[in-house]
Amino acid sequence: MTFATPFGLIGLTAVPLIIILYIMKQKREKVVVSSHILWQKVLRDMQAATPWQKLRKNLLLFLQLLCAVLIVLALSGFALKSGVHTSQPVVIAIDSSLSMSSTDVKPTRLDAAKKDAQKYVGELPPGTPVTVVNLNREPDVLLYASDSVNEIRASIESIEQTKTYTDVRRAEELLLSLKNRQPDALIVLFSDMPIRVGKEEVRFSNYKKQSDNVAVVRFTHAFRDDGITAMSILRNQGDNDSEVSVSLYGDDSFIDSQLVTVPKNGTRTVWWSNVPLSVKTLHCVIDTEDILDADNHAYDTVYAGKPVKVLLVTNGNYFLEKVFSVIEGIEFTRTLPDELAEYKGYDLYVLDGVIPDKFPEDGNVVVFNPVPNDHFAVGGWMDTPVIGPSEHVIFKHLENPGFSVGRTRIIEKPDWAETIIEYNGNPVIFEGLIYSTRILVFGFNIYETDLPIRTEFPIMISNILSEYSPASGTRISGIVTGEPVRFMLQPGTVKASVITPDGRRIDIAPPVPPQPFIQTGEPGIYKVLQDNSVNAAESYFVVNLPDEQQMENVENAVRETGGTDGTVIPFRENVKLFNLPLLFAALLILVIEWWCYANRRYA
Known part of the structure; x- marks a missing residue:
């Protein structure tokens, strides 16, 4: 027995009210009559109506009480558990992403989901094969097709809260893979967002009760003459404007606080000025409590160190000189190979058509157009190699990473190197490590490519600078949980x-x-x-939580994944509701009660 809407049981307070109305003394006018013979029935009614007397039998009273109880049971969703009539395989998918730590469902959405999943497992017939899946940034199968109740319960209990967002596409792929292995499996999803799985039916238990939450979705800073200016962007996910208190800390010390109003389903930018130049770390926090505390915080690091020192060693390369000279934040020097007595004192050495007998030890090295040397074997030339796209970091943010090369050196890849781009087995671009010095080698001459006339060239050089200058080696940004x-x-x-x-x-x-x-x-x-x-x-x-853009990507993926063919239906317990039968019974009793009242007779 269970109740779908237990708040309806409040209606049981009508039962004592009905009884009180029956036992309260009725006020009648006293009249003198010649005989009581014809008034025996009236006397009995008067005795029953005397306050706090023993309640006498009264058919109308019992009918009204029964009718009230039936109506209350109907309103409270009275139901009986019918059990599960099938032992088909079940895939239980539980979402442990950041949003499941919200407290609009007590103690958290994830705790409630795990509790409901445990309850669901207890209702399954013995021998039902159950697969348990944990959905987050990297969806994972915790248990596959086990009929051991203890193993199933232990797997569900082992799911821990994460502070990432669910990769919806990978979740769909994993669930589809499991469905292909067990075509008759039932997918039951415990989450706060629906996920479509191809054309399959998904039973969805929803734990999102409200969305009144304000989050810090962006946090950054910039240097000014009078100090540091920081910027925070707050996002209100609720349907009402929200007034919140937001504070800024530098190196764990309080700097400033503001009271701002964030519009419903919108954003608000908060500016912080005159932040001391001495701080190394910044922390923005929303002080006002809401259903999700984790996204009330954002962090940033402040780099105010010396500029990166770059040395270009070349007999003359206008394009490399030009691109390095316009990059801000570096101290750029150009020299001829014959003028350099020692490779020392720089963060990054860019060598064009020259390679020293010994690589520098205090900085990393980028080589263009390598010549024969003692570090790796360099041969003749290979004409018109095809340069395709690459996922390497030096090609990050390039719209079209491919480019044309007239010819490149034939190089025997050394044991210490890894190939980035190759053509017909010949490494065109490769990198490696000699002791603690990183080496990046381009096997061609910049003048024999179309790189300098492409808009991607400055971006690639900037990527090289960020990746290979030791001063930038630990300047890590954009990391999410x-x-x-x-x-x-x-x-x-x-x-x-x-x-x-x-x-x-x-x-x-x-x-x-x-x-x-x-x-x-x-x-x-x-x-x-x-x-x-x-x-x-x-x-x-x-390390910050995924930003607003990533959150929107997740939401868009939820809407798009599986197209419109998949079916997501609300999850319900295996119970049979009796709302309509109870209401019909109450109506029938009311009719009987009215008939008894209309046809009552006094003896």
Whole structure:
């Protein structure tokens, strides 16, 4: 037995009210008569109506009470559990993404979802094969086709809250794959957003009760003559304007606070001026409580160090000189190979048509048009290689990463290198590490390509500068929760570690270069410590929640995934409602009660 709308049981308060009306004394006018013989029935009614007397039998009273109880049961959604009549395979998908930590369902949406999933498992017939799937940034199958209730319950209980957003497309692909393995499987989704799975039917248990939430979706800063100016963008996801208090902290010290109104389903930009130049980290926080605390915080790092020192060694390359000279934030020097006595004192060495006997140890190296040398074998020329697109970081943000090359050097890839782009087995662009110095090699002459006349050329050079200058190696930005971080340690570093926001120290080097750092599940400020046996250096990077654009991508994916063929229907327990039968019974009793009242007789 269960109740779909238990608040309807409040109507049971009508029962004592009806009884009170019956037992309260009736006010009648006293009249003197000659005989009581004809008034026995009236006397009995008067005795029954005397206050606080024992309630005597009264058919009309019992009919009215029964009618009231039936109406209340109908309003409260009285139902009986009917059990599950099939043992078809079941796929239980539970969403553990950031939004499921909202508290509009107590204690959180995820806790309620896990509780309901456990309850659902308890109603399944013995032997039902159950697959448990955890949906988040990287959807994962926790248990496949198990009929062990203990294993199923343990898998559901093991699901932990994450602070990422669900990759809807990957979730659909995973669920479709499971459905293909078990075509008759029933997909049951416990989430706060519907997900269409191809053309399949999905039973959806929705945990989104309200959307009154304000989040910090963007946070950045810029340098001004009088200090630092920071900018926060707040987003109101609710249907009403929201007034919130928002504060700014620098290096964990309070700087300023503002009271702002964020329009419904809109954004509000908050500016912060005169932030001290001495701060290294910034933290913006919404002080007003709402249903989701995690997105009330955003973090940023402040880099006010010295400009990156770049040395171009060339016999004359107008295009490289021009592009490096217009990039802000660098200290650019150009020299001839014969004029350079020692490769020392720069963050990035750009070598055009020249390679020294020994690579510098205090900075990384970019080589264009390599000549024969002792570091890797260089042969003749290969004509018109085809340069296709690449996912490497130096081609990031390029609309058309492909370009034309007249010819390139034939190079035997050294053991220390990895190929970025190759043609017919010949490495055209490759990179590697010699001791702690990173080397990037372009096997062609810039003059023999169309790169200089393409709009992508400055972007590619900027990417190279950001990736290969040691001073920028730990200037990591744009990291969101759950995303791996690839560190470019400074030359000479022999030991490095990361201090997480909760104070844990995690060693990342040796080995050098370190493996990608994947423990970014918590938003906040991370500190990087580097030791080169002579001195130690520290820097910071921040991890934030996915920004507004990524949230919109998730919402669009939810609308688009599966097209319009998939079916998402509300999830209901296996119960049988009796609303209509109860209402019909109440109506019938009212008719009987009226008939009894109209035809009553006094003995």
